Amino acid sequence: MDYFWDLFFSGLTRGSIYALIALGYTMVYGIIELINFAHGEIYMLGAFTGLIVAGICSVLGLSLISTLVLAIVIAMIYASAYGVTVERIAYRPLRNAPRLSPLISAIGMSIFLQNYVLLAQTSKFVPFPNLIPDFAFMQPFEDFIGPSELVIIVVTAVAMTVLTLFIKYTKIGKAMRATAQNRKMALLCGVNVDHVISMTFIIGSALAALGGVLIGSYMGQINFFIGFIAGIKAFTAAVLGGIGSIPGAVLGGLILGWTESFATGYVSSDYQDVFAFCLLVLILIFRPAGILGRTNTKKV
Amino acid sequence: MKGFIRSLQVALWFMFLTFPIMVIKVDIVEKTVQWRWMNLVYVGIGSFVLSFVWRFLMEKKNKGIKAREESRDEKLSFIQKILTEPRYNRPLFLGLLLFVLVFPWMFSTYQTNIMISALLYVVLGLGLNIVVGLAGLLDLGYVAFYAVGAYAYALLNYHFHLGFWTVLPIGGLLAAIFGILLGIPVLRLRGDYLAIVTLGFGEIIRLVLENWDEFSFGPSGISNIPRPGFFGLHLTVEQATIYIYYLVVIMSLITIFVVNRLQNSRLGRAWLALREDEIACEAMGIDRMKTKLAAFALGATWAGFAGVIFAAKTTFINPASFTFMESAIILSIVVLGGMGSIPGVILAAFLMILLPEYLRAFSQYRMLLFGASMVLVMVFRPQGLIPNVRRKYLYGQKQGVR
Amino acid sequence: MLPILEVKDLCMDFGGLRALDHINLEVFSDQIVALIGPNGAGKTTFFNCVTGIYEPTHGDILVLSRDDGQRKRINGLKPNKITELGLARTFQNIRLFPNMTVLENVMIGRHTRTRSWIFGALFRDKKTVQEEQETVEVSYNILKKLQLEKYVNEIASNLPYGAQRRLEIARALAAEPSLLLLDEPAAGMNPKETKQLEELILQIKEQERVSILLIEHDMKLVMNISEMVYVVEYGRLLAKGSPREIKEDERVIKAYLGEDHDA
Ligand SMILES: Nc1ncnc2c1ncn2[C@@H]1O[C@H](COP(=O)(O)OP(=O)(O)O)[C@@H](O)[C@H]1O
Ligand SMILES: [Mg+2]
DSSP states (O other), X not given: OHHHHHHHHHHHHHHHHHHHHHHHHHXXXXXXXXXXXXXXXXXXXXXXXXXXXXXXXXXXXXXXXXXXXXXXXXXXXXXXXXXXXXXXXXXXXXXXXXXXXXXXXXXXXHHHHHHHHHHHXXXXXXXXXXXXXXXXGGGGGTTTOOHXXXXXXXHHHHXXXXXXXXXXXXXXXXXXXXXHHOHHHHHHTTOOHHHHHHHHXXXXXXXXXXXXXXXHHHHSEEOTTHHXXXXXXXXXXXXXXXXXXXXXXHHHXXXXXXXXXXXXXXXXXXXXXXXXXXXXXXXXXXXXXXXXXXXXXXXX | OHHHHHHHHHHHXXXXXXXXXXXXXXXXXXXXXXXXXXHHHHHHHHHHHHHHHHHHHHHHHHHHHHHHXXXXXXXXXXXXXXXXXXXXXXXXXXXXXXXXXXXXXXXXXXXXXXXXXXXXXXXXXHHHIIXXXXXXXXXXXXXXXXXXXXXXXXHHHHHHOOOHHHHHHHHHHHHHHHHHHHHHHXXXXXXXXXXXXXXXXXXXXXXXXXXXXXXXXXXXXXXOOOOOOBTTBOOOHHHHHHHHHHHXXXXXXXXXXXXXXXXXXXXXXXXXXXHHOHHHHXXXXXXXXXXXXXXXXXXXXXXXXXXXXXXXXXXXXXXXXXXXXXXXXHHHHHHHHOTTOHHHHHHHHHHHXXXXXXXXXXXXXXXXXXXXXXXXXXXXXXXOSSOOOOOOOOBOSSSOBO | OOOSEXXXXXXXXXXXXXXXXXXXXEEOTTOEEEEEOSTTSSHHHHHHHHTTSSOOSEEEEEEEOTTTOOEEEOTTOOHHHHHHHTEEEOOSSOOOOTTSBHHHHHHHHGGGGOOOOHHHHHHOOHHHHHHHHHHHHHHHHHHHHTTOGGXXXXXXXXXXXHHHHHHHXXXXXXXXXXXXXEESTTTTOOHHHHHHXXXXXXXXXXXXXXXXXEEOSOHXXXXXXXXXXXXXXXXXXXXXXXXXXXXXXXXXXXXXISSOOXX
């Protein structure tokens, strides 16, 4: 039974990270109907920024907790800046182009960012310090949930709650929902659509960076390529839950996390990524609208 | 002046943006921090200059759009004129063909090998062009069919000692079958979902090849794959290279011929129409599934052929040759060249493969430039290097359709 | 004689919204039938159900097959199958293939009338070459009929608006349908162009021996050319009859003609 709980919590942890990244996909897709291929790279950039901050902090001898907070905050700021810049360069000029154009541009951006980090930093895996302290009260549960896992799960839950409240109650949140429903209409009603799109990229990127720093600390190493697989899996999560839906992204992330964790635990660890991809292919074929998504007939 | 200030702002923004990644490098284990301040200067100067270029191109693009709206005649570019005018294109094609034919006798085996790669990418690019360029189906897992071809040859040869010429059609056929099997469930999906599913499929194939040791020998791959036989003669490596070179040349010519015929046919028109408007297409009586499947299967067939040749050329294959990057490279050949444009795809294939080879100094920047050029082409020249020209039908007096 | 198109008790729901509510309609051969009603009444939805773009929630759509004269229930058939049976349509918001030439657009319309496939494309056997020639010829002649021949090799999206509307009709005609469905063909046209369109529709009906089901807001056009008019409102059939009967129908005047309807 312990083994089960072990898998359960590691699945929950993974799932939380997927959910954090998936939110970026889902929100961007909800608003501009684009699969932001470069989103995984934003997550990777967040992780690297976090690593750099942590490195400086450790040289300066700051405490673990302040290092963690600084790393997360700065990584989130930088990732948002990258997100907004990517949107301005690669997507905004293509807003009225055929559908495939921004998607190809996004793939190009993703390749570019990977190689940017590869060249500016390194092509190898680099160690990432553990930024999460060992809590004393965790001792009795240590067998199946570590402090990192707990922190990741709690932080994700808090981030989701804040985001949901933000979208529900703030003015910009309402504007985002309006734009997602009907961009032209929102524009006519005086919503600054450019602003809303930028905001979407800022929020999505910040959450991805949060995920990036946490996963770096959890896994203990990162490289320039981590965004690719994580990005696809997070996208899977978004589709699984129903793309465009925020609770869907969380649900999808968790389901994917558990699927992977249990499948590798009970079936075979060689095929960890294959499970995720199979799940993706199966959902898209059998329920492209996702669990919480709605199927609607296209108006002709 | 306004432009100057704007560029200054851009430069400052990028200096801020790239500061951590470009300037700082930390080592957690040694607890050292390395500061590379010069990079900040490069970024500043670079983005300052590039922002001028960006704005210039943007203005030009906007002007171009306006000009096109005003005059209804499309203007053919210089290259297109040369390519469409028989007076110019005949000697050009003949010259090129001649060059291609004598190439292996004038250059080293090494050069010939590079040329073989470039031509293989021509075949792959044109094959994917059927799927993406003509039918408008974004396939991000094209490399899977390439892998099917390569492994078909390697495994059939390993287990049953089948020769190259036997496997070549089998490889194409197997890839086509894979294409149809994948296509039936996924081709119903909307464009971008299709892209992701095909990407997933490509990765599944690669991961299976990597992990299923009993079947595919895992990451270490299969070596000692024989080169194609030549009437039972034993060829030296140099001779074999030249032989494969001509084989690939012929393969490329056949591909060009086939794609050209396809795009000027009832089926080809249906693909183009499908790319433009699926609903109108169905309303005009085109069977969406059947037409898409034809594109998918034909595209896959060509990847299968190319895979068999690739295995025979390198004599060694492993899953690392069939990553998503490979799909991305082939895709960017199609996009860069101009979707649906045969000369465009050929030119792009050569540029993509030969430039990094001959600009060794830049080769580490290859993928960086790749990514950047995909973005820039989409933004500034979405129709590609040599845009596809629609066929003009000419009329004689009565019914003389030429 | 059986009608070419017979619709019985057709209903279409979108979630909770009932866009079509028990509609009955018939079109006989050599007839021009008009479907009118305020915006949002469900006219386009009706076309979409009949041409297979939507699957109706309830009811029967029966079509006389162009080729064998058999009557078929077409609910749930794919649009391309329905086109093969002899129905062809135009769209309210023009849906040409914008980056293909005018001629190619019409050639696409010939798809149901031609057969060649991969083999024909690769080997260009005699049959394919012949078929291809015929396609070009027939398409060109249709363009001539619709006074579009001067645009043959133009990219479709470069055409003026009125010409694009006519090109949609040309493309549909290329399928040699027995019933042509026109969704607001005069939308956006000035009175002169509308008058020309009127003549064109009559001419097409005569020459091609095709029945026409027409959605249109221009009352003059509708009253001049149709033999039978159906009026829908909120997805329900409000009235049916000859143009004269409709003009005098109290309910129609109140519900539809009374209000501004120039949209
Ligand atoms: N795909 C769809 N999903 C939801 N509602 C739809 C859809 N298509 C049409 N409708 C609704 O059905 C009603 C009828 O629309 P339509 O047939 O376009 O009207 P008309 O062509 O008579 O102006 C409208 O209320 C419209 O909003
Ligand atoms: Mg309508």
